[in-house]
Amino acid sequence: MKKINKTKGFYRLTVIGVLLTMSACKTPELIQKTANTKVPESFNTSKDSLNVGTMNWKDYFTDPNLIKLIDVALENNQELNIIKQEIEISRNEIRAKKGEYLPFVGLKAGAGGEKIGRYTSQGANDATTPIRGNKENPEFLPDFMIGAYATWEIDIWNKLHNAKKSAVSSYLASVEGKNFMVTNLIAEIANSYYELLALDNQLAILKRNIKIQTDALEIVRLQKQSARVTELAVRRFEAQVFSTKSIQFEIEQNIIETENRIHFLVGEYPGPIKRNHKGFVDLEPDIVHVGIPSELLVNRPDIKQAEFELAAAKLDVKVAKARFYPSLGISAGVGYQAFNAKYLLNTPKSLLYSLAGDLTAPLINRNAIKADYYNANAKQIQAVYNYERTILNAYVEVVNKLSKMSNIEKSFHLKKQEVSALAESIVISNKLFRSARADYMEVLLTQRDALESKFELIETKKNQMNAYVNMYKALGGGWN
Numbered sequence: 001m002k003k004i005n006k007t008k009g010f011y012r013l014t015v016i017g018v019l020l021t022m023s024a025c026k027t028p029e030l031i032q033k034t035a036n037t038k039v040p041e042s043f044n045t046s047k048d049s050l051n052v053g054t055m056n057w058k059d060y061f062t063d064p065n066l067i068k069l070i071d072v073a074l075e076n077n078q079e080l081n082i083i084k085q086e087i088e089i090s091r092n093e094i095r096a097k098k099g100e101y102l103p104f105v106g107l108k109a110g111a112g113g114e115k116i117g118r119y120t121s122q123g124a125n126d127a128t129t130p131i132r133g134n135k136e137n138p139e140f141l142p143d144f145m146i147g148a149y150a151t152w153e154i155d156i157w158n159k160l161h162n163a164k165k166s167a168v169s170s171y172l173a174s175v176e177g178k179n180f181m182v183t184n185l186i187a188e189i190a191n192s193y194y195e196l197l198a199l200d201n202q203l204a205i206l207k208r209n210i211k212i213q214t215d216a217l218e219i220v221r222l223q224k225q226s227a228r229v230t231e232l233a234v235r236r237f238e239a240q241v242f243s244t245k246s247i248q249f250e251i252e253q254n255i256i257e258t259e260n261r262i263h264f265l266v267g268e269y270p271g272p273i274k275r276n277h278k279g280f281v282d283l284e285p286d287i288v289h290v291g292i293p294s295e296l297l298v299n300r301p302d303i304k305q306a307e308f309e310l311a312a313a314k315l316d317v318k319v320a321k322a323r324f325y326p327s328l329g330i331s332a333g334v335g336y337q338a339f340n341a342k343y344l345l346n347t348p349k350s351l352l353y354s355l356a357g358d359l360t361a362p363l364i365n366r367n368a369i370k371a372d373y374y375n376a377n378a379k380q381i382q383a384v385y386n387y388e389r390t391i392l393n394a395y396v397e398v399v400n401k402l403s404k405m406s407n408i409e410k411s412f413h414l415k416k417q418e419v420s421a422l423a424e425s426i427v428i429s430n431k432l433f434r435s436a437r438a439d440y441m442e443v444l445l446t447q448r449d450a451l452e453s454k455f456e457l458i459e460t461k462k463n464q465m466n467a468y469v470n471m472y473k474a475l476g477g478g479w480n
Helices: 002-025 063-075 078-100 121-128 159-226 233-264 294-298 301-322 367-434 440-474
Strands: 105-117 130-132 140-154 327-337 350-362
Touching: 063 078, 063 159, 063 233, 078 159, 130 159, 159 301, 159 367, 159 440, 233 440, 294 301, 294 367, 301 367, 327 367
Parallel strands: none
Antiparallel strands: 105 140, 140 327, 327 350
């Protein structure tokens, strides 16, 4: 009989092993997409070998007031600090995944009691079995236990190790996300700072223009008294003064909002921003060296973030695939158990121990596992496309910024000549008007055109400085 039982047990284990093997062999096969990381050899046929994207931002920006603002923002900006906590969460996820493939050991203790029905197999056995000597088992039997236990899943298919590696890649992606945030934060503060300088210059020009227009209005009023002009001319000059003064309040409001935006980025409450707007028009951006496109793969944090996200997605596919295979778990326990506390540490009579191994694998109705596997593969393909799109976007950004810097520089020089010509025309029109050789409308139109051209010159200079900032951002500068 014993021989037959052993044979049946052998056949039973054989059948289970075959079924588990068959279940592992029926894993859906999916083709993983490979990312295309090939980029052109240069930006617009540029042969520049240097790259300002590797420069420290304190070397790229020279204004001490701007440097101080960025320094404070890198410490206080709330959004950046939120991302830093997300990095900490990702780091803890690595610890959690690492613990999953290590043995888990714990301690436990318990106390209880039970009364077994007399007309049950255990109750009948307890009634006929003396508990100690000739003493019968009591109806209510206490139970005391203390011991240690351990569980361990053997990582046969590297499922748990790949999950940990995926968590590491996700952590590195979150770090690069923080770096990308730093790059954007520095660029946003610098752009807002140069916008503030531009507004200061426009306000200064406007105040000078108001004085010129007010003086012209007084002259017209005197000319009306001498009957050289009519009331219409006086009213037109008054209207121009009122219009110019109204623009002053718009600029002052824009200054307040820009200051407050900078304070928000810095993580402070509103207040004055220390700056020096004099000489803004004469600012000359340094020559920007862009290097070669392949350097974007290393310098741009968003590209590196997409790369790590792709690595994590590929590992997630392996983890999902390993769920089709059998998993081996080992559990063990050792301790003491007795019906009376005074016998609890009686060795070896109260000693208990156990050791078990489990081999399990999905056999029927594996739809949930298949769905997870297909989803993991779809996310991996998504990550490939996102990686390729990020590389393409980075290259296009650099090319656009290069072209913009060149065209804005040309536009600025032409605007400067326009301002100079209109400034001379104001002097000429005033002389002609005083000698009655020009109509007052010519004076008004000349003053308006001159003001607009000065505003446009400041706006062009601001765009030039913004292009200088955004070029640094496009090359991946700031985070290092």
